[in-house]
Amino acid sequence: MIAPVSKIREPLVYGHKTYHQITEDLVAPTEKAPSLSWMLVFIPALVLLVFGVFSIYWTIYVGIGTWNLNKTINWGWDITNFVWWIGIGHAGTLISAILLLFRQKWRTGVNRAAEAMTIFAVMCAGLFPLIHMGRIWDAFYIMPYLNTRGPVWPNFNSPLLWDVFAISTYLIVSLLFWYTGLVPDLATIRDRSAGLRKKIYDFFSLGWTGAAKHWQRWEYLSLILAGLATPLVLSVHTIVSFDFATSVIPGWHTTIFPPYFVAGAVFSGFAMVQTLMLISRKVLNFEQYITLNHIESMNKVILTTGSIVGVAYLTELFISWYSGYIYEQFAFFNRALGPYWWAYFGMMFANVVSPQFFWSGKIRRSVGWTFFLSILINIGMWFERFVIIVSTLARDFLPSSWSFYSPSWVEIGIYLGTFGLFFTMFLLFTRVAPVIAIAEVKHILKTSGDQYVGKDAEIQH
Amino acid sequence: MKRNKEIIFGLYGDEQDLLAAVKSAKDRNLEIYDVYSPFPVHGLDPLLGLRESRLHIAGFLYGLTGALIAFLGMSWVFTRDWPIIFGGKPYWSVPAFVPIVFEVTVLLSAIGMTITFFVVSGMGFGVSNETLHDSITDDKFCLAFDKAEADEATVRQVLQESNAEQVHEKMIKA
Incomplete structure (x- = not known):
C-alpha cells in the first residue's frame, strides 16, 4: 500500500538501492577498521578532550578565580558556551520530532545523526552551569529532594531552576527517542554478526524481533514522543532565554527573547548538522543517502530561521529606540558601538547577511558554499550569545564598575574541551551504530528511491 | 501455557507479496502466528486485525x-x-x-x-528473543504459522501460491 508520489518529486535515495544494499551500505562503517580520515579527526578530538578535562580539573582544583570573570562581568564564556551548545542541540529534535509530525521524508537521511548530535551537544552544554557553580561536589543541591538541611528547597520560581528541569528532561527524552529508534537497527547489526559482537548487539537490541505488533507500537511510540518532544524543544530554549528575559538588566529584559532564542537555536543547530553531515557523507560514503536534496532542504530551514533571527535583531533595535527609555537605548548603543563592537558586527554579518546567500538555488546545492556558510553561522551564533551576555554586563549601572573581559586559557581550554567531547562521542558513535536510520530509509525507499521517482525512474507503481 | 512451538514460515522479498500472502491466508481462515518485517509495513495492521495500540x-x-x-x-x-x-x-x-x-x-x-x-513487547536490556531468520532484520518479510494452530498442508499451499522466496521450519523452545 504505497501512497501516490508525484513524479517530479526529487529522489532521496540514489543508486537504485535494494533493501539489502541499504543494510550493507549503512552498516558498513561499523564493520570495517577505522579509516585513516576517521583517525585523523579522532586523534585531535581526543587531544582537545584531554585538554578540556585538564582545564576543568584546574578550575575545580584552584577555583573559579582561574577564569577572568569579575564582579561586573560575572557571566562570560561559560554561559555563552552553554547557550550556544544548547542551541546546537535543537536541530536534532527539530529534525526527528517536528519533521516527523510534518511527514517530511527527507528527515530519514539525517535524523539519527542529528539526534546523536543533540545528545552530545546537551551534554557539553550541561557541563558549563555545573562547573560554574564553583563547588561542583555540591551540585546535587539543585535537585529538589527531602533533605536534612532544614529541609531547604531550591527556588521553584527561579528560571535557573527551570533550566535544570528543562535541560535534564530534554536530555532524557532525546536519549529515549534516539535509543528507541536505534533498537531495530541494532538488531540488524546483531543478525549480521557472530561471536562476541553478536552477544553485545544482542544485549543492546533488547530482544527486537520485528514482529508486526512491535512495529505498530514502535511507530506509535515514535509519534507520541515526537508530539511530546516538539513542545519540549520549544520550551527548552524559551526557558534558557528566561535566564535573561526575567532579569531587570537593560538589554536582557525583553519579551522578544523566547521566540528569538528558539529561532536562533534551530538556525545554529541546522548549521552544525550541515557541518557534520557534509563531512560524514564524504568520510562514510553516504552521498547516495544524504543527497544534495537533503542539503538543500536544510539550507531552506537555515534561510527561514536566519531571516527570523535577522528580523528579531532589527525589532529589538527598533523597540529599544521606540521605548524612549534611555537605559535600554544605551544598552543597544553600547552593543553596536561599545568596546565589543566587533562581536556585534561579526554577529550581524554572520547571522543576518550570510544566510541570505541561500536565496540562490545554486548556493543551496553547493557543498562548498554550504560548508563555508555553516561554519560562519556557527561562529555568528556564538557571537550572538557573547554580545548578549558580555557586552551587556560590561556596562552596568554604575560607570565606576564598568569593566572589560577576555577569557583566560582555562576558559578557552574548557570550550575547546567540549569540542573534543562532542567530536569524540560522535566519532565513536559512527563506529558502533548506524549513523543513518536503516529501517526508516527502507521504509521510504519505494516512495523516494531514484528507481521509483525522479527523472531516472524505471519502475512504475 | 508454555510449550515448544513448531513454526513454519515463508520469506518474501517485497512487502506487496507479503500483504497478498497475508490476505490469502486470511481468506482461508488460517491462524497466522506472526508477521515479521525489517521496517513497519503500512496496511498490515488492519489485515492482521491488530487492535490500535493503547x-x-x-x-x-x-x-x-x-x-x-x-x-x-x-x-x-x-x-x-x-x-x-x-x-x-x-x-x-x-x-x-x-x-x-x-x-x-x-x-x-x-x-x-x-x-x-x-x-x-517483552523486550529489555539483556533480553534475547529467538528470531526466525537472520534476514528478517535485513531485507526479508516473514509470514509465520504455528503448526499446532494451522493446517500444514494449507499453509504450504498458501506460501507456494503467494510466491514465497523461501520456506523454512523452526522450533521455538518454550
Whole structure:
C-alpha cells in the first residue's frame, strides 16, 4: 500500500538501492577498521578532550578565580558556551520530532545523526552551569529532594531552576527517542554478526524481533514522543532565554527573547548538522543517502530561521529606540558601538547577511558554499550569545564598575574541551551504530528511491 | 501455557507479496502466528486485525501523574513545608510553577511510555528473543504459522501460491 508520489518529486535515495544494499551500505562503517580520515579527526578530538578535562580539573582544583570573570562581568564564556551548545542541540529534535509530525521524508537521511548530535551537544552544554557553580561536589543541591538541611528547597520560581528541569528532561527524552529508534537497527547489526559482537548487539537490541505488533507500537511510540518532544524543544530554549528575559538588566529584559532564542537555536543547530553531515557523507560514503536534496532542504530551514533571527535583531533595535527609555537605548548603543563592537558586527554579518546567500538555488546545492556558510553561522551564533551576555554586563549601572573581559586559557581550554567531547562521542558513535536510520530509509525507499521517482525512474507503481 | 512451538514460515522479498500472502491466508481462515518485517509495513495492521495500540492512554496517565506530582509538590513546599516570600509575591505563585509542571509532565510521560512499550513487547536490556531468520532484520518479510494452530498442508499451499522466496521450519523452545 504505497501512497501516490508525484513524479517530479526529487529522489532521496540514489543508486537504485535494494533493501539489502541499504543494510550493507549503512552498516558498513561499523564493520570495517577505522579509516585513516576517521583517525585523523579522532586523534585531535581526543587531544582537545584531554585538554578540556585538564582545564576543568584546574578550575575545580584552584577555583573559579582561574577564569577572568569579575564582579561586573560575572557571566562570560561559560554561559555563552552553554547557550550556544544548547542551541546546537535543537536541530536534532527539530529534525526527528517536528519533521516527523510534518511527514517530511527527507528527515530519514539525517535524523539519527542529528539526534546523536543533540545528545552530545546537551551534554557539553550541561557541563558549563555545573562547573560554574564553583563547588561542583555540591551540585546535587539543585535537585529538589527531602533533605536534612532544614529541609531547604531550591527556588521553584527561579528560571535557573527551570533550566535544570528543562535541560535534564530534554536530555532524557532525546536519549529515549534516539535509543528507541536505534533498537531495530541494532538488531540488524546483531543478525549480521557472530561471536562476541553478536552477544553485545544482542544485549543492546533488547530482544527486537520485528514482529508486526512491535512495529505498530514502535511507530506509535515514535509519534507520541515526537508530539511530546516538539513542545519540549520549544520550551527548552524559551526557558534558557528566561535566564535573561526575567532579569531587570537593560538589554536582557525583553519579551522578544523566547521566540528569538528558539529561532536562533534551530538556525545554529541546522548549521552544525550541515557541518557534520557534509563531512560524514564524504568520510562514510553516504552521498547516495544524504543527497544534495537533503542539503538543500536544510539550507531552506537555515534561510527561514536566519531571516527570523535577522528580523528579531532589527525589532529589538527598533523597540529599544521606540521605548524612549534611555537605559535600554544605551544598552543597544553600547552593543553596536561599545568596546565589543566587533562581536556585534561579526554577529550581524554572520547571522543576518550570510544566510541570505541561500536565496540562490545554486548556493543551496553547493557543498562548498554550504560548508563555508555553516561554519560562519556557527561562529555568528556564538557571537550572538557573547554580545548578549558580555557586552551587556560590561556596562552596568554604575560607570565606576564598568569593566572589560577576555577569557583566560582555562576558559578557552574548557570550550575547546567540549569540542573534543562532542567530536569524540560522535566519532565513536559512527563506529558502533548506524549513523543513518536503516529501517526508516527502507521504509521510504519505494516512495523516494531514484528507481521509483525522479527523472531516472524505471519502475512504475 | 508454555510449550515448544513448531513454526513454519515463508520469506518474501517485497512487502506487496507479503500483504497478498497475508490476505490469502486470511481468506482461508488460517491462524497466522506472526508477521515479521525489517521496517513497519503500512496496511498490515488492519489485515492482521491488530487492535490500535493503547500506548497513548498510558502516556496520558503518566503525564497526568507527572503534572500532579510537580504541581502538588511545589504547592506543598511553598505553602506548608517552608513558605518563603520571593520578591514580594504570594507564597502560592502558580504562574511560576508552569514551566516545571510542563517539564515533569513530559518527562514522566516519555519515560513511562518507553518503559511500557518495551515491557509489554517483552523486550529489555539483556533480553534475547529467538528470531526466525537472520534476514528478517535485513531485507526479508516473514509470514509465520504455528503448526499446532494451522493446517500444514494449507499453509504450504498458501506460501507456494503467494510466491514465497523461501520456506523454512523452526522450533521455538518454550
